[in-house]
Amino acid sequence: MTALPPSLPQSPIVQFYRWAKAPIPFLEECHKRLGEPFTIRWPGAPPTVVFSHPDQVKEILAGDANVFYGGVSNAITGPVVGKQSIFLSDGDVHTYLRRLVAPPFTGARMRAYGDVMREIANEAVSRWPLGKPFQINPAVHEISLDVVMRTIFGVEKGENFERLRSLCLQVMTRSEFFPLIQAKLGLFRPVLSQIDAILYAEIARSRAEAAEGIERQDVLHLLVSARDESGKPLSDQALRDNLVTLLLAGHETTATTLAWTFYRLTKHPEVLEKAREEIARVVGKGPVKPDDVVKLEYLEGVIKETLRLFPILPLMARDLQAPARVGEWDLPKDTCVIASTYLTHRRADVWPDPERFDPMRFVGTRVSPYAFYPFGGGTRLCVGMSFAYYEMKIVIAQALTKIVPRPVPGFEPRVIRTSTVLAPSDGMPVILEAA
Numbered sequence: 001m002t003a004l005p006p007s008l009p010q011s012p013i014v015q016f017y018r019w020a021k022a023p024i025p026f027l028e029e030c031h032k033r034l035g036e037p038f039t040i041r042w043p044g045a046p047p048t049v050v051f052s053h054p055d056q057v058k059e060i061l062a063g064d065a066n067v068f069y070g071g072v073s074n075a076i077t078g079p080v081v082g083k084q085s086i087f088l089s090d091g092d093v094h095t096y097l098r099r100l101v102a103p104p105f106t107g108a109r110m111r112a113y114g115d116v117m118r119e120i121a122n123e124a125v126s127r128w129p130l131g132k133p134f135q136i137n138p139a140v141h142e143i144s145l146d147v148v149m150r151t152i153f154g155v156e157k158g159e160n161f162e163r164l165r166s167l168c169l170q171v172m173t174r175s176e177f178f179p180l181i182q183a184k185l186g187l188f189r190p191v192l193s194q195i196d197a198i199l200y201a202e203i204a205r206s207r208a209e210a211a212e213g214i215e216r217q218d219v220l221h222l223l224v225s226a227r228d229e230s231g232k233p234l235s236d237q238a239l240r241d242n243l244v245t246l247l248l249a250g251h252e253t254t255a256t257t258l259a260w261t262f263y264r265l266t267k268h269p270e271v272l273e274k275a276r277e278e279i280a281r282v283v284g285k286g287p288v289k290p291d292d293v294v295k296l297e298y299l300e301g302v303i304k305e306t307l308r309l310f311p312i313l314p315l316m317a318r319d320l321q322a323p324a325r326v327g328e329w330d331l332p333k334d335t336c337v338i339a340s341t342y343l344t345h346r347r348a349d350v351w352p353d354p355e356r357f358d359p360m361r362f363v364g365t366r367v368s369p370y371a372f373y374p375f376g377g378g379t380r381l382c383v384g385m386s387f388a389y390y391e392m393k394i395v396i397a398q399a400l401t402k403i404v405p406r407p408v409p410g411f412e413p414r415v416i417r418t419s420t421v422l423a424p425s426d427g428m429p430v431i432l433e434a435a
Ligand code: HEM
Pocket: 061, 070, 086, 087, 098, 152, 245, 246, 247, 249, 250, 251, 253, 254, 257, 312, 313, 316, 317, 374, 375, 376, 377, 378, 379, 380, 381, 382, 383, 384, 385, 387, 388
């Protein structure tokens, strides 16, 4: 078929407004009224065609990376992440950056970050108040920001740490509405230039340490030491752009998934009990050790089942650089094609009884990467996937050795849009009891 799939009879401005205001109801209504695939129209943008069947998800995510570009639709992050970010790149430049940026995040390296993650979680949890409503979302954001700063940027606690932390929080929390558009308008420039000054100083420090042969475990040290095939290191600009990318890509995503997981633990007491039993068996009274993490299979199932029902990024976008066939549709060059995690993860033909929360769906089974893909896929699969699972398991396991989260009576979160992700509203309050 050569025509585009159907779209709602609403102007592009109305469609954009509805998407921006309440993305999930908009997606659900399109899917219900139009079937699949459907087209979304946004002002000034090429038509966007949305798919959710795993066969088409595979065609999109595992399609020819020279045709299915992923960097174009990330362009809106440009004013923050910078031109040399892996996020914005495609083709050979993307392959080159991936080869340099991905290795610090491979499974075997996680052990080196585990102790720092646990230490940060432990300190934070010991300050959490018991017995009254407590907003878990900002609390886990603080943990995940500290994890990025210490394990990725390699900034040790001290003056620079506190300044960088408060500047990052200003960018992250200043606005709940389209911060990336605000960035495009230059509103974040003064804060960003202060962040840059600290990052360039850290890059210089890291280069000097590497030149002296000092070995460190943080990602910046590994990136400073990384060489391409011709032996060339990353430039300061490329290092800065990719550090900011890792902050943007790694902080809010992980924290928000943690907040949704705490929500699920409070909503399903039987799941909470099973997770606590597993943690007691594997970890005892703590502290969580790097070797424990792989044994926490049920907890991993809880996090995955949370990501199935609340994928914080509901769409994976690719922009066609040439005409391409997806399913039965012959789509013209420049069409934006989307694989929707949110819709795939709730398909009854893929996930029986899809609304039911059941972590066992992920325990002892291999799930198709095109039926469950909260971290995207193909050549753009999230660089930090193992890092994120590792961090989330350590934070939750360490927290549950100390506290038991309970629901705030009568509270049910709405799905809201924060800077880049879909998050629970009102800071996701819970009531903590001592474990
Ligand atoms: C629960 C936490 C996280 C989720 C759900 C998540 C999800 C995603 C998704 C959906 C993508 C796009 C994939 C695609 O287009 O196919 C992505 C890309 C990326 N993520 Fe994550 N992410 C998480 C945590 C992290 C962390 C902790 C880091 C690093 C510290 C990270 C770094 C990146 C980078 C660098 C990319 C760009 C990869 C590329 O374009 O080649 N992410 N992530």
